[in-house]
Amino acid sequence: xxxxxxxxxxxxxxxxxxxxxxxxxxxxxxxxxxxxxxxxxxxxxxxxxxxxxxxxxxxxxxxxxxxxxxxxxxxxxxxxxxxxxxxxxxxxxxxxxxxxxxxxxxxxxxxxxxxxxxxxxxxxxxxxxxxxxxxxxxxxxxxxxxxxxxxxxxxxxxxxxxxxxxxxxxxxxxxxxxxxxxxxxxxxxxxxxxxxxxxxxxxxxxxxxxxxxxxxxxxxxxxxxxxxxxxxxxxxxxxxxxxxxxxxxxxxxxxxxxxxxxxxxxxxxxxxxxxxxxxxxxxxxxxxxxxxxxxxxxxxxxxxxxxxxxxxxxxxxxxxxxxxxxxxxxxxxxxxxxxxxxxxxxxxxxxxxxxxxxxxxxxxxxxxxxxxxxxxxxxxxxxxxxxxxxxxxxxxxxxxxxxxxxxxxxxxxxxxxxxxxxxxxxxxxxxxxxxxxxxxxxxxxxxxxxxxxxxxxxxxxxxxxxxxxxxxxxxxxxxxxxxxxxxxxxxxxxxxxxxxxxxxxxxxxxxxxxxxxxxxxxxxxxxxxxxxxxxxxxxxxxxxxxxxxxxxxxxxxxxxxxxxxxxxxxxxxxxxxxxxxxxxxxxxxxxxxxxxxxxxxxxxxxxxxxxxxxxxxxxxxxxxxxxxx
Amino acid sequence: xxxxxxxxxxxxxxxxxxxxxxxxxxxxxxxxxxxxxxxxxxxxxxxxxxxxxxxxxxxxxxxxxxxxxxxxxxxxxxxxxxxxxxxxxxxxxxxxxxxxxxxxxxxxxxxxxxxxxxxxxxxxxxxxxxxxxxxxxxxxxxxxxxxxxxxxxxxxxxxxxxxxxxxxxxxxxxxxxxxxxxx
Numbered sequence: 094x095x096x097x098x099x100x101x102x103x104x105x106x107x108x109x110x111x112x113x114x115x116x117x118x119x120x121x122x123x124x125x126x127x128x129x130x131x132x133x134x135x136x137x138x139x140x141x142x143x144x145x146x147x148x149x150x151x152x153x154x155x156x157x158x159x160x161x162x163x164x165x166x167x168x169x170x171x172x173x174x175x176x177x178x179x180x181x182x183x184x185x186x187x188x189x190x191x192x193x194x195x196x197x198x199x200x201x202x203x204x205x206x207x208x209x210x211x212x213x214x215x216x217x218x219x220x221x222x223x224x225x226x227x228x229x230x231x232x233x234x235x236x237x238x239x240x241x242x243x244x245x246x247x248x249x250x251x252x253x254x255x256x257x258x259x260x261x262x263x264x265x266x267x268x269x270x271x272x273x274x275x276x277x278x279x280x281x282x283x284x285x286x287x288x289x290x291x292x293x294x295x296x297x298x299x300x301x302x303x304x305x306x307x308x309x310x311x312x313x314x315x316x317x318x319x320x321x322x323x324x325x326x327x328x329x330x331x332x333x334x335x336x337x338x339x340x341x342x343x344x345x346x347x348x349x350x351x352x353x354x355x356x357x358x359x360x361x362x363x364x365x366x367x368x369x370x371x372x373x374x375x376x377x378x379x380x381x382x383x384x385x386x387x388x389x390x391x392x393x394x395x396x397x398x399x400x401x402x403x404x405x406x407x408x409x410x411x412x413x414x415x416x417x418x419x420x421x422x423x424x425x426x427x428x429x430x431x432x433x434x435x436x437x438x439x440x441x442x443x444x445x446x447x448x449x450x451x452x453x454x455x456x457x458x459x460x461x462x463x464x465x466x467x468x469x470x471x472x473x474x475x476x477x478x479x480x481x482x483x484x485x486x487x488x489x490x491x492x493x494x495x496x497x498x499x500x501x502x503x504x505x506x507x508x509x510x511x512x513x514x515x516x517x518x519x520x521x522x523x524x525x526x527x528x529x530x531x532x533x534x535x536x537x538x539x540x541x542x543x544x545x546x547x548x549x550x551x552x553x554x555x556x557x558x559x560x561x562x563x564x565x566x567x568x569x570x571x572x573x574x575x576x577x578x579x580x581x582x583x584x585x586x587x588x589x590x591x592x593x594x595x596x597x598x599x600x601x602x603x604x605x606x607x608x609x610x611x612x613x614x615x616x617x618x619x620x621x622x623x624x625x626x627x628x629x630x631x632x633x634x635x636x637x638x639x640x641x642x643x644x645x646x647x648x649x650x651x652x653x654x655x656x657x658x659x660x661x662x663x664x665x666x667x668x669x670x671x672x673x674x675x676x677x678x679x680x681x682x683x684x685x686x687x688x689x690x691x692x693x694x695x696x697x698x699x700x701x702x703x704x705x706x707x708x709x710x711x712x713x714x715x716x717x718x719x720x721x722x
Numbered sequence: 723x724x725x726x727x728x729x730x731x732x733x734x735x736x737x738x739x740x741x742x743x744x745x746x747x748x749x750x751x752x753x754x755x756x757x758x759x760x761x762x763x764x765x766x767x768x769x770x771x772x773x774x775x776x777x778x779x780x781x782x783x784x785x786x787x788x789x790x791x792x793x794x795x796x797x798x799x800x801x802x803x804x805x806x807x808x809x810x811x812x813x814x815x816x817x818x819x820x821x822x823x824x825x826x827x828x829x830x831x832x833x834x835x836x837x838x839x840x841x842x843x844x845x846x847x848x849x850x851x852x853x854x855x856x857x858x859x860x861x862x863x864x865x866x867x868x869x870x871x872x873x874x875x876x877x878x879x880x881x882x883x884x885x886x887x888x889x890x891x892x893x894x895x896x897x898x899x900x901x902x903x904x905x
Contacts (some may be wrong), residue, residue: 124855128868174857325852326814363797365854366866404756405796421755423794482815482856489857520814556814570817574851
């Protein structure tokens with residue numbers, strides 16, 4: 094592919110920013126931002142700016158922008174979902190540049206922000222999440238982060254290819270096509286120490302080397318991007334695709350060049366409509382610019398990308414099941430070997446990488462393997478994106494060097510547990526992972542260390558649970574998930590997960606015995622060793638870790654018939670404390686079964702026979718009069 | 723196995739034309755069964771029996787296989803589906819933040835069970851695994867628009883507001899609902 098007479102054209106933006114806008118407003122339009130109402134905020138900014146006569150144009154792409162102008166850009170996920178909608182504002186005036194970020198912006202706040210800050214030059218401090226160099230309570234969320242994978246996410250407009258090109262996009266692919274042989278690309282990725290970010294942590298360079306080494310009968314090899322982010326608590330792939338799809342295309346093209354693939358597939362969950370839409374827009378633009386397709390940048394290298402929408406099956410995140418699904422079959426895994434590198438999609442050599450893995454590849458090519466490998470910890474190099482969610486104050490996406498401790502991530506970046514509640518556990522790795530207790534929080538987050546705990550780093554989901562969550566219920570939740578998602582091909586998984594779920598349900602209903610705990614553990618062991626693929630093989634992990642670190646809670650359920658978190662309704666009783674009850678009737682109004690009676694201003698009474706233990710009265714009472722035991 | 727409904731779209735010329743185009747588009751393409759089913763469902767709203775037969779024929783597969791695939795994936799529906807879909811997210815973050823209570827309240831409010839349609843065929847409730855907005859948990863999606871940081875009361879309020887918008891304006895889909903949608 095190298096050494097031909099073709100001239101390879103360096104990619105440049107077609108429609109560059111002609112002027113750096115004096116007022117530059119960037120609004121988070123990731124799924125989280127949109128859920129918080131950021132589209133309405135963006136609209137309000139556009140409308141309100143149009144009302145001011147100082148603003149020349151909204152998007153300063155054309156030459157007409159002279160004097161003061163403002164640009165309003167919708168970006169991907171800016172990270173701190175807890176404070177969405179986030180609005181970042183840059184002002185460049187008289188040679189100086191200020192940058193602030195507003196949090197939880199509503200359309201009603203927009204006129205004041207424009208009036209006081211954009212026109213008046215005085216930021217409104219009470220609404221600020223970030224205030225230039227001045228410390229705010231949110232600084233810890235940002236300070237520890239280092240964004241390699243998400244380098245453009247939340248900054249540029251994901252629907253505009255020129256934004257990516259302007260930020261240096263597709264230069265890594267250009268470098269690869271002009272300066273590197275496929276073997277050099279593989280070597281670079283190997284030396285970087287990059288490991289698969291989808292969960293298994295397999296070295297990426299080695300995977301590429303395998304796929305490059307296998308012969309193909311007709312010259313066809315495939316390169317697949319796995320965007321079937323199934324862990325119900327991880328959203329980094331979703332955000333990476335929504336925030337900068339071109340980085341993933343570029344990573345795929347570099348990988349395809351390295352292994353000699355001419356056709357690529359992106360397999361993305363149908364549950365991510367926004368990501369799918371931006372991929373479609375991006376692919377079309379990249380093809381039009383000659384960055385994906387035939388003779389990329391005028392070179393001999395051709396690589397086509399096709400988008401496949403997943404149809405809703407967790408098991409399709411498993412690589413052999415995913416390929417079955419692309420082939421139009423039911424997504425059922427098959428035995429390996431042969432591995433996909435030898436015989437994959439339509440029996441051709443195939444390489445599969447996760448979205449996050451591919452998104453960081455261009456950075457490694459541009460900055461060099463050493464730069465990546467200099468970050469991280471022991472055998473886990475570079476940075477990793479973690480999705481912080483659940484009962485943590487600062488929910489969002491954080492990219493940090495591997496090896497940071499769990500405590501630093503949850504209490505430093507995440508700001509600790511919501512509402513001053515007591516930390517109970519952090520769930521890592523979703524249905525294939527486990528719950529880790531407070532005593533393990535000082536462990537560094539790297540693949541090997543976390544594996545030893547019985548959990549896994551997985552795709553990077555970290556769900557914090559507090560004293561109000563029940564460990565048995567959490568384990569039951571994951572088993573109900575894997576049981577539903579088991580493809581049914583092999584009996585240990587199909588039947589075993591069902592039996593484990595039955596046992597956990599029995600315990601949650603207060604009908605469990607100590608013997609059931611032993612049986613549960615034994616069953617978990619059988620499912621682990623007997624299952625065909627990783628779905629079944631790791632499905633028992635939530636149970637193993639729960640029993641290992643929180644056995645006392647299981648014993649309370651079976652021996653004392655108590656659920657200390659008050660989640661397992663069969664084990665909970667609600668009553669009204671007559672001393673605290675003011676007789677406000679708030680609970681009477683929310684009770685769905687009419688179980689609570691009493692006159693206004695007199696202590697109410699709860700009829701246990703009618704009570705369905707929904708907890709509505711408990712949530713409603715402002716006088717701490719409804720007791721749960 | 724789910725009983726297959728019979729088609730009731732025969733008089734809809736436009737739908738038929740779209741379906742013909744879809745079959746034509748994927749003619750001879752390998753692995754076309756899943757995208758054909760997705761496309762057919764997008765056109766008809768669900769997969770009626772005669773559509774299933776024609777999809778199978780178009781993909782060069784027996785009906786049994788097309789049915790096998792359609793029933794394997796959560797996305798496919800063999801029965802008519804209400805116009806608007808309310809998805810209660812039951813991902814991990816939503817689960818630990820009280821998704822079950824939200825589902826309960828919405829089910830009560832609409833008077834149907836999860837997976838059912840309202841009698842006027844306007845709404846259906848689904849319980850889904852993770853919509854990718856974990857930072858905003860608990861989340862409910864109405865069509866393709868996510869609503870975050872809900873309580874049971876707020877969730878009902880959001881659905882109530884959506885209903886008012888839909889039913890108040892001659893059953894048009896509100897603009898916001900389609901913004902994140904696929905084309």
